[in-house]
Amino acid sequence: MTDEKIRSYFPQLMSERGGIRPVYLDSAATSQRPEEVIDAISSFYRNNNANPHRGTYTEAEDATAVYEKARTDTASFIGADACDIIFTRNASESINLVAYTWGMENLREGDRVVITIMEHHSNLLPWQRLCRAKGAELVYLYMNEDFEITDREIDEKVTSNTKILAFTHVSNVLGIMSPVKKLTEKAREVGAVTVVDCAQSIPHMKVDVKEMGADFIAFSAHKMFGPFGLGVLWGRNELLEEMPPFLSGGEMIEYVREQDATWAPLPAKYEAGTQDPAAAAGFSAALSFIQRIGYDEIGKREKAVYDYAVERLKDLSCVELYGPFDIERYGAIPFNVKDVHPHDTATVLSADRVCVRAGHHCAQPLLKRMGLNSCCRASFSVYNSKEDVDRLCESLLKVRSQLGLGDV
Ligand SMILES: Cc1ncc(COP(=O)(O)O)c(C=O)c1O
Incomplete structure (x- = not known):
């Protein structure tokens, strides 16, 4: 199944504003709903x-x-x-x-x-x-x-x-x-x-x-x-x-x-x-x-996008990624743009219609244990594509400069 086909089941993912479709990376908070639901x-x-x-x-x-x-x-x-x-x-x-x-x-x-x-x-x-x-x-x-x-x-x-x-x-x-x-x-x-x-x-x-x-x-x-x-x-x-x-x-x-x-x-x-x-x-x-889609297909699509996201994000020197990389992970990637409050990062991304969550993710004891107060989280579902990850990365590259910070 193509990325476009899967996306087309979800009306909100097709709703363009200013000619731009949203990149929804907050499915761990709530997923999008297909038309039939x-x-x-x-x-x-x-x-x-x-x-x-x-x-x-x-x-x-x-x-x-x-x-x-x-x-x-x-x-x-x-x-x-x-x-x-x-x-x-x-x-x-x-x-x-x-x-x-x-x-x-x-x-x-x-x-x-x-x-x-x-x-x-x-x-x-x-x-x-x-x-x-x-x-x-x-x-x-x-x-x-x-x-x-x-x-x-x-x-x-x-x-x-x-x-x-x-x-x-x-x-x-x-x-x-x-x-x-x-x-x-x-x-x-x-x-x-x-x-x-x-x-x-x-x-x-x-x-x-x-x-x-x-x-x-x-x-x-x-x-x-x-x-x-x-x-x-x-x-x-x-x-x-x-x-x-x-x-x-x-x-x-x-x-x-x-x-x-x-x-x-x-x-x-x-x-x-x-x-x-x-x-x-x-x-x-x-x-x-x-x-109908099947967990096999869901798992395969999500893993491909998740692995691609980790690889792309690891290459961005402005981004700090959290968590292990040598074990299987599902759905969520926590990160921060260096020296930037996660709410500022999420706001800059929002201008490009890239939706990520920022905050403590209702897991304050875990974040404290990780030495953080808050972070951004990109989370994925079956409707996300590698193109969505590219849009996330493009937008992340703008964050520091938009806030008047130089390269790292
Ligand atoms: C792991 C986990 N448990 C429980 C919940 C609570 O779900 P709800 O807000 O639908 O009750 C969430 C919500 O994000 C969650 O991520």
């Missing part, structure tokens, strides 16, 4: 608009069918059972759900929650707050100078009092993968529950819950060509069955009496209030878009 959302509001799981008239039953189809699509996409798929608003809410239900019920004073130093704040703050509430200890797995979390680090820190081991599958800053197998095996050995944040992996690679061997998996639709406002939590059935509800309200109950209530079976127990069936419709379309 936008159409599916709009079609829901045109044809099936009603509140799912409530009415008995045809439109309401259609809305329920659309919403539940997204659940079965999601389940088959990750090799799970539909009743173990909980729809939330985003990956953050999915992780909070586990912290405030399983965590609150099971963590005791003196227990340990272990996470990695690479975590996005969404897989850090819920555990920090839980540990504070319970008098438990939050322990970090650090990377060595080669950006590896070693077996020794894991064996030393994941101790018998570890109740939760939560880690990102792929880092949103460095694009490197956690040692999933070692971590899940170690967690099983000590009887800890594993929570894997797949927000930055599932846009790029197949995630299969059985292969991963985790207890909970979280991700967001909007980073994988789907709509905003829909997240996924998959959990091991026995755990979901025994946990209490997170949010309470309409449709998550069996019976409500004046002073107490009983809960609906899975997955409704965790889905209080009106859900978003239009987003669900869009998500079904996003999943079939990924299946």
Whole structure:
């Protein structure tokens, strides 16, 4: 498939301003949406608009069918059972759900929650707050100078009092993968529950819950060509069955009496209030878009562009690149233009319609560990091309001179 063909599926990537098309390098924040996802959302509001799981008239039953189809699509996409798929608003809410239900019920004073130093704040703050509430200890797995979390680090820190081991599958800053197998095996050995944040992996690679061997998996639709406002939590059935509800309200109950209530079976127990069936419709379309292109093609295209970007950026003397270059990385490249604040760099690039993120990327402890306060991040998806990388590099070459700085 040509670069133009892939790009043409995404209306916003085709929208020229002043005769220039955008170069979108912020897919780790949110991906662009293909036409068919936008159409599916709009079609829901045109044809099936009603509140799912409530009415008995045809439109309401259609809305329920659309919403539940997204659940079965999601389940088959990750090799799970539909009743173990909980729809939330985003990956953050999915992780909070586990912290405030399983965590609150099971963590005791003196227990340990272990996470990695690479975590996005969404897989850090819920555990920090839980540990504070319970008098438990939050322990970090650090990377060595080669950006590896070693077996020794894991064996030393994941101790018998570890109740939760939560880690990102792929880092949103460095694009490197956690040692999933070692971590899940170690967690099983000590009887800890594993929570894997797949927000930055599932846009790029197949995630299969059985292969991963985790207890909970979280991700967001909007980073994988789907709509905003829909997240996924998959959990091991026995755990979901025994946990209490997170949010309470309409449709998550069996019976409500004046002073107490009983809960609906899975997955409704965790889905209080009106859900978003239009987003669900869009998500079904996003999943079939990924299946049509295929992870093999996505991976091949992204790797070619990623490797090209690293080679080109390494050649720019004004650019400082962060992270390792001898291991496989996915999606994100952090960098700075020397002596320039990342927000200034992003602003100069924006004038050329090159979109990169600048800041701490919601990973302040990681950036601090890397000796940084902030940096730029170029992040890639299937629709990026080597031409996009050339446009990024051309624009980067202007940054220092536009700010009155000389060559380095
Ligand atoms: C690794 C990782 N986890 C979690 C999140 C949170 O995703 P959301 O904002 O959709 O909840 C992000 C968002 O960038 C992320 O990169």
